[in-house]
Amino acid sequence: LAAKGFGKTTTKKDTTKHERSRPLRIVDSKNTINNELDKWGLPPPTVDDIFPPLPPETELKPATKTHYTLSEIQACLKDYIDLQLHRSFDEQGTEIASSNQQQPMQLHLLHESPPVLRIDHFLSPDECHELQHLATSNNQEDCIQVESQTFPGAVSQRTSTSWFTQYAAVPQFLAKAVYRLHIPLEHMEEPQIVRYRPQQLFSWHYDEVTPQALHNGGQRLMTILVYLNTLPKSGGTLFRDLRNSQQDEPLCVQPQQGSALLFFPAFADGRPDDRTLHQGQAVGAGYEKWIVQMWIHQREYQAALPPGNLQTSAVGPIQQVARQYGYENGVEGSTL
Ligand SMILES: O=C(O)CCC(=O)C(=O)O
Ligand SMILES: [Fe+2]
Incomplete structure (x- = not known):
């Protein structure tokens, strides 16, 4: 932004x-x-x-191995938003079984400092299809289409199409954010579905909001985006200053259907983390890339779009999903 x-x-x-x-x-x-x-x-x-x-003395710690325990992951996250991962994941980083018949989520730490996390099977293939369908269904009440948010004078170029959705229209995505990552519903920005057609991209940017926008919920502490389809190459999320675990290339996360990417534009106290400069790379000919994305603020956030979008209207639908997926068992003191 x-x-x-x-x-x-x-x-x-x-x-x-x-x-x-x-x-x-x-x-x-x-x-x-x-x-x-x-x-x-x-x-x-x-x-x-x-x-x-970045100044040369900046701390940057790439991942040094492919598997991290939950305790190790939590140590890397300690200065950032508290996700209480121990409530939903075991020491191997595998989701603690719920009754929902879905493949258990799996945590993967992709970078230690700043932390970058991938959660595989965050959404099921069916849930991914439903979100794409929601965007293309053209139901103006559930979601509102916004062409590229690049405006004259903007320094970052975004050429994709976004749909701002009603909270109540995406209860499965939100139920997972609330019951698996323990994010307060009130801190969530309006969820967005984004479509990149061939050649489309979002050039270098930070996800933090400008000082003028801080009055609404404070800074963005976390970006969560879920890839709704798989791309064999092209269309990755690329971090300029981070390295992959082999340390031979910049960290680039390749879209894999249902996998969530989590990173942290700011520390828990709202100080921006300059190390998270990133881009959505251009999508190759013959492909499209779809994501669902949401930013999590420090405090209560008031949505602007679609008109009348209220977090409270999603409480009922989220609780219904939670019952269906067995999330309420084993989650004491839920935020809902
Ligand atoms: O599409 C991506 O991979 C990244 C999107 C992104 O960075 C954004 O929308 O802020
Ligand atoms: Fe971004």
Whole structure:
């Protein structure tokens, strides 16, 4: 959402004027274009100006193995939103059995610091199909379509299509967030379904909100996105400053149907974590990429879309899913 280089006092050049006054043409730092200057006599900002490289002393700890225990995962998450994972996952990171006949979820830590987590089987294939269907059904009451959120002057380019959904229209996704990750319903931003067609992408950005938006729920503490379909290559979620466990390449999470990706745009106290700069890579020819996505705030958040969207309207539907999936057993003191 935010292009954070702006308004920060630490950027190498003052690019604030660019944001406010004219559409930006960002140039690659390696791509010098004829010393062209704008009307303020400034050269066009480069990607490095807008998303400054991390200071060399920044702590970055890639994953060093493919399997982490729950205790190890919790240690990596200690400065971030409290997910109380021990209530739903055993020491091997496997979901504690519920009666729902679905494959148990499995935690995978993809990066230690900052933590990046994948949860396989977060949604079943049927649940993934239903969410895609919800978006394409064109039911204006349940979800509202928003074309690319890129606006003139924005520094990040998003070319996909989003649908902002009613909380009550996605009870299975929310039931899992509430009963497996213990996220308070009131802190959830409106869930969004996103479709990328071939070549579409979301370029480098941070998920944190701008200071002007903090009045609504405070900072975004967690991004949860679930891939609704599998892509063999292309369309990955790429982190500029993180490395994979072999440490030979930047961390890129390949879409796998039903797998959730969790990362943390800010620490629990609301301080943004600059290490989470990421992009949704372009989708290859012949493919589409679908995700469902939600941001979790520090405090109560009030939805803007679709009109009349209230978290409380989802309580009944979520409880119904929870009963059906056997979530209430073994979850004492639920947030609902
Ligand atoms: O599509 C992706 O893989 C990432 C999407 C994303 O970063 C966003 O919507 O904020
Ligand atoms: Fe993002």
